[in-house]
Amino acid sequence: MTTTLPAYDEVVARYEPVIGLETHVELGTNTKMFCGCPTDFGGEPNTRVCPVCLGLPGSLPVANRAAIEATIRIGLALNCSIAEWCRFARKNYFYPDMPKDFQISQYDEPLCFEGYLDVEVNGELVRIGIERVHLEEDTGKTLHVGGATGRIHGATESLVDYNRAGIPLVEIVTKPVPGTGALAPEVARAYVTELRDVIRSLGVSDVRMEEGSLRCDVNTSLNLPGEEWGTRTETKNVNSLRSVERAVRSEIIRQASVLDAGGRITQETRHFHEDTGDTTPGRSKETATDYRYFPEPDLVPLAPDAAWVAELKAALPELPRLHRRRLQEQWGLSDADMQSVLNAGAVELIEATVAAGATPAAARKWWLGELSRRANETGVELADVGATPGQVAELQGLVDAGKLNDKLARAVLEGVVAGEGSPTQIMTNRGLEVVSDTGALTAAVDEAIAANPDIADKIRSGKVAAAGALVGAVMKTTRGQADAKTVRELILERLGA
Amino acid sequence: MTQTDLTRLTATEIAGLVASGETSAVEVTRAHLDRIAAVDDRVNAFLHVDAEGALAAAGEVDARRAAGEELGPLAGVPVAVKDVLTTKGVPTTVGSRILEGWRPPYDSTIVQRLRAAGTVMLGKTNMDEFAMGSSTEYSAYGPTHNPWDLSRIPGGSGGGSAAALAAYEAPLAIGSDTGGSIRQPGAVTGTVGAKPTYGGTSRYGLVAFSSSLDTPGPCARNVLDAALLHEVIGGHDPRDSTSIPQPVPDVVAAARLGATGDLTGVKLGIVTEFVGEGAEPGVMAAFRESVDALTKLGAEIVEVSCPHFRYALPAYYLIAPSEASSNLARFDGVRFGLRVGDDGNRSLEEVMSLTREAGFGAEVKRRIMIGTYALSSGYYDAYYGQAQKVRTLITRDFTAAFEQVDALISPTTPFVAFPIGARTADPYQMYLADLFTIPTNLYGGPGISVPCGLSDGLPVGFQIMAPTMADDRMYRVAAALESVVGTFTPPAL
Amino acid sequence: MAAISREEVAHLARLSRLAVTEEELDTFAGQLDVILQAVAQVGEVAAADIPPTSHSVPLTNVLRDDVVVPGLTPQEALSGAPDAEEQRFRVPRILDEDVAS
Ligand SMILES: [Mg+2]
């Protein structure tokens, strides 16, 4: 289809998008959801399996307490109510990566429900309603062989590895989010970002989208102002923050072009393609399977009592947004400055540097200045630039003690990034310490005076400002290691000014 | 002592002889293996005989005894295990083609406990495919024949275990009871079959038919043996979430108490709904005689109405197939078992469908489709959902009844063993065989069938139903009845 | 009137991954009809206000500690596989790309 697509701004001027997000998060428990198999990555195929997660006849599931607690904590962090009584349900459909040909999930009795998450978009606070948070099991990994690029299309056979089958998977479903207008893509991205930070702060998952421990499906629909919501499509495998934004944007444009052409949107799942940034149709609602949910008879109901929930709630950490706000105040930053800290991904680094003894201003100066520049040059994350908060704090300590001036400190930092050791070691090894003892400097000063008689005369005749030139000369001969203040005093003293 | 004699002994007697050293576990095992070799071509109770494993296990028991070790109450006693339980390295087929030749990489909890107790597993017994049936005619490996009359069915689904006992091929056997598959075969073969409280015996390694109903349990030729086996296999299992974390009631003591023939102070309720309709005259006659006998032993007997029991059969045939349709999905030819039609061109979906078509028998297919139907959106509420509500009402009938009486009694089955082939044409006629046993499964309580007489030379079973976790009560009453009517011996094969 | 049609049975067979033959369809249609008519009796019970029973045991919160227990070796895991390759379970080509989770 090669019809030219309408421009985004022009589309959102005419249509109102409604978005919704369904996120799956793999929990970082030691063992799987219903068996004692380890969850660690990178094992040889089918080395993390047992009769239960292979779905062998006769095997039975037993729920993992840590996974239940992690889910309740996520629910609480998202301001959800926790079910007083709920059951697992079987979602029945045939697929080879699902050992039992049904998935143990939850249907109409989710563990957590009716919550919300506040996210900031351009300083604006947007409240995203959370419909439900429930627990289920992940599937195995299927390797498609014979086709091009390992895609399922054209594959002649597939190979299944069940190491990931049965990993606890938390599903977080938002309510539909209307009224975000042109900002819909940013809101979607901001929500997933905030959700990721919240879950990371709980320490229940490493939430790495690139590794698939956080996966996102995006629902999008368009309607004309004043009219009811349009038919929604569900875009699957959107696996980076950037893609979340792109997927919403491209789906808004695609739907608009269909509607503009007088067509109607079919309710279907669509697949997002990282490379092209657009979506292609998958299964349509008409052909969608009837999952025949029913209560899982092999697992008894969950009934978290108030005391248990209260205990988990009491142990919740400060939520990222509130934490960031507190830091901003402590550091005395403007919203704009805080934003640039966030964009640089420097919050935790600065926090740690301050904790190691540096002032917020100094810590921010190093991380956003010199180190951000190097990170950009070498194309690495700021956290991986090669300097630790501890080293940065130590470096700043040397500056404050007058042992390093700014120029020398940058040289020392180079050594740190190059892995030459601690700032102090590098300073001594490279002999970069500021020289301030007068004996050593007097010679250099006399040299400079002798070399510049006319400037010396000016100073003698009271033009003290001219001393700067001589200071510069001395700094040159001492390769910048002299302490400028001391040099100036010496010059004035020698010239009796 | 000759080998035929050894096969006629009770489990208690065998354990005693082995413990005292008058005979060895190996001798006992050989005697039973010989008996199997002699008669099983006619009975077809066994799908797999593990002679090697059995003799090895028996040898261990003898060695432990020689070493002066303390042996358990059933050490050295042979046991036949229904092929529904996984046995590590030993074929487990569930009576189905789809698992032909499958050797599980793990033992079921029950089998583990049998091994730990020093019992000797002779092999795996025949059953209706996936325990779906009441005659063992639905086994993919041919029907089992009733030792009382080889032209008749031994009941089902656990006909193999029951027939093995009646044919003296084993003194003990394990069955599983989803709608009567332990009790009904017990009844028609003149043996004892006990369905424990749901959750009182572990389902781990029991190939699931209907998860909320399946209950493994003991089969024997007398009540005390059944109780001893119940004690060995019962008790909490952390690998089964529905396993009850409480000790099994002292069923052995209860059986011994009952054997004294005193039921003074015991109040029994005849289920009105089960004696009016359904049961054939010969069955009712034997049942009435037994009721009189129990009265003479001091039991007080009243009639109790359980109005919703008449809906138990339809509710059961919605709940069980629904769960089965999901439980049997995993038999897809991917990880284990049969695969058909994988010619390199066909898609996975086609191969799955051809595999299941070829691997499952007609009754299994019927139940899978009924269950799929009952769970489908649009039908769920009227069928599966409504059946679960009826289940609640049946449970309430039981609870109310047990406020009036200690246990409920009824015939185990409406009719004695019928000729092979008599009911296969009309699946629903077959379902009626479980009319009296199904309510117990829906409620989750224990039930036992004990022989109470003959009708035209064929055994009749007497059923005792007790409250959940009161399994001891039914053993006491069963043993008391047995003390009067005795045990029943089929004609020589 | 019949509770279920031949077409519905064909649909159920597809849903259940059963490649039933035409003859089977005829027999099953009749048999399933008899069975469904019979089990439909549950509808006679007035149970609007009755809670459903999914489990007969009165247990809740049966949970295990998050502790690794040894499982199967790959050899054991694949021992029953109809077909295996590269220590994985081999299956024919898959048509439907949608993986619901
Ligand atoms: Mg899901």
Ligand SMILES: [Zn+2]
């Ligand atoms: Zn496992």
